[in-house]
Amino acid sequence: MSTSRTIPAKTGNARTKLLDAAIALVRRQGFSATSVDQLCQMAGVTKGAFFHHFANKDALGAAAADHWTDTSSSLFMEADYNRHADPLDRYLAYLDFRDEIATGEVAEFTCYAGTSLQECYGSSDAIRDAAYQSIAGHSARLAEDLDQAIAQYGAPEGVTGLSLGLYTQAALQGAFILAKGQGNAAPVHDAIAHLRRYILMLFNREGKI
Amino acid sequence: MSTSRTIPAKTGNARTKLLDAAIALVRRQGFSATSVDQLCQMAGVTKGAFFHHFANKDALGAAAADHWTDTSSSLFMEADYNRHADPLDRYLAYLDFRDEIATGEVAEFTCYAGTSLQECYGSSDAIRDAAYQSIAGHSARLAEDLDQAIAQYGAPEGVTGLSLGLYTQAALQGAFILAKGQGNAAPVHDAIAHLRRYILMLFNREGKI
Numbered sequence: 001m002s003t004s005r006t007i008p009a010k011t012g013n014a015r016t017k018l019l020d021a022a023i024a025l026v027r028r029q030g031f032s033a034t035s036v037d038q039l040c041q042m043a044g045v046t047k048g049a050f051f052h053h054f055a056n057k058d059a060l061g062a063a064a065a066d067h068w069t070d071t072s073s074s075l076f077m078e079a080d081y082n083r084h085a086d087p088l089d090r091y092l093a094y095l096d097f098r099d100e101i102a103t104g105e106v107a108e109f110t111c112y113a114g115t116s117l118q119e120c121y122g123s124s125d126a127i128r129d130a131a132y133q134s135i136a137g138h139s140a141r142l143a144e145d146l147d148q149a150i151a152q153y154g155a156p157e158g159v160t161g162l163s164l165g166l167y168t169q170a171a172l173q174g175a176f177i178l179a180k181g182q183g184n185a186a187p188v189h190d191a192i193a194h195l196r197r198y199i200l201m202l203f204n205r206e207g208k209i
Numbered sequence: 210m211s212t213s214r215t216i217p218a219k220t221g222n223a224r225t226k227l228l229d230a231a232i233a234l235v236r237r238q239g240f241s242a243t244s245v246d247q248l249c250q251m252a253g254v255t256k257g258a259f260f261h262h263f264a265n266k267d268a269l270g271a272a273a274a275d276h277w278t279d280t281s282s283s284l285f286m287e288a289d290y291n292r293h294a295d296p297l298d299r300y301l302a303y304l305d306f307r308d309e310i311a312t313g314e315v316a317e318f319t320c321y322a323g324t325s326l327q328e329c330y331g332s333s334d335a336i337r338d339a340a341y342q343s344i345a346g347h348s349a350r351l352a353e354d355l356d357q358a359i360a361q362y363g364a365p366e367g368v369t370g371l372s373l374g375l376y377t378q379a380a381l382q383g384a385f386i387l388a389k390g391q392g393n394a395a396p397v398h399d400a401i402a403h404l405r406r407y408i409l410m411l412f413n414r415e416g417k418i
Contacts, residue, residue: 029332033332174381174384194373
């Protein structure tokens with residue numbers, strides 16, 4: 001998941017400020033490179049407040065993945081694409097929405113969950129599990145629409161909603177890495193165009209391919 | 210790119226040993242979490258040897274991306290899939306090869322370039338550029354086959370070999386992240402199955418989809 005809309009770090013309580021700071025700093029520079037001091041400074045809270053809320057930096061990293069899940073779930077659940085009655089239209093409009101929000105600085109549209117999972121999977125079970133759950137949960141939500149589309153329109157044997165949902169996230173997460181290399185969102189727009197074309201062909205849907 | 214075959218850290222000169230150690234440690238724990246002491250210990254070289262070969266850790270990280278490019282280029286260039294006369298067959302056999310080498314521990318089949326690019330893009334221009342060049346160069350090699358396939362079989366307007374090559378790498382890189390969450394290569398195999406189905410449909414090629 002990714003969104004350029006996060007709660008500004010200066011609002012909310014100390015815990016929320018630290019979670020928002022973690023998301024902003026990890027997207028920009030990674031988890032290990034982000035110090036407790038930097039987190040406290042960006043959040044505008046004391047070290048005492050940090051350790052009141054979190055046992056250590058790993059605990060904050062895992063809680064930040066849950067916070068990321070919550071804020072991005074709200075963003076996607078409230079988005080206009082859900083209004084479509086047809087499940088395939090909902091998926092295609094979801095891609096349009098992803099296309100639309102892939103804008104601005106790279107650190108603003110890339111994914112806290114994917115970035116922290118990539119870096120911390122071997123060093124923190126808590127971050128790995130919370131970050132993966134963020135991506136898997138988002139995929140499962142997409143899978144509901146895709147399973148409805150498969151029931152309604154059919155699909156090749158072995159193609160499931162969950163498999164397509166996870167593949168959608170894989171293509172987006174990988175495109176974020178390419179975007180970091182290019183310094184812009186072009187790879188994300190390209191990946192979405194390929195995903196759209198794949199889905200249209202898979203479901204024999206007429207449309208701009 | 211990724212490969213489970215790397216030169217063992219105990220062979221070669223000090224520089225090569227350090228490059229191999231960087232690739233092994235960064236794939237397992239990320240770049241920032243990897244210290245110069247750990248690198249020297251794994252490579253079995255002194256700190257003096259480290260700073261004889263590299264100005265700092267960032268310089269090693271960038272050189273390791275070039276080393277990754279060299280070793281994985283050899284692996285792919287020498288692989289059996291290149292024997293196919295038909296360019297689309299070559300691409301499909303490349304996917305089979307990627308499927309085959311996605312095995313073993315997660316740190317053994319995931320990608321040094323993708324991992325270091327994800328983490329260091331904001332903090333080290335040298336690592337970012339070398340890591341992106343590794344992925345982009347591999348995509349460009351794939352694009353040669355794909356452009357030949359497009360010339361031979363046609364493709365929808367706007368589909369280019371390079372766009373498909375980069376999309377292939379995006380899907381693989383993102384699947385590596387999911388593999389880190391699941392602790393196994395299943396997401397890589399799934400992503401390759403979707404890529405294969407997409408390409409077969411795109412080129413109207415008969416085959417198991």
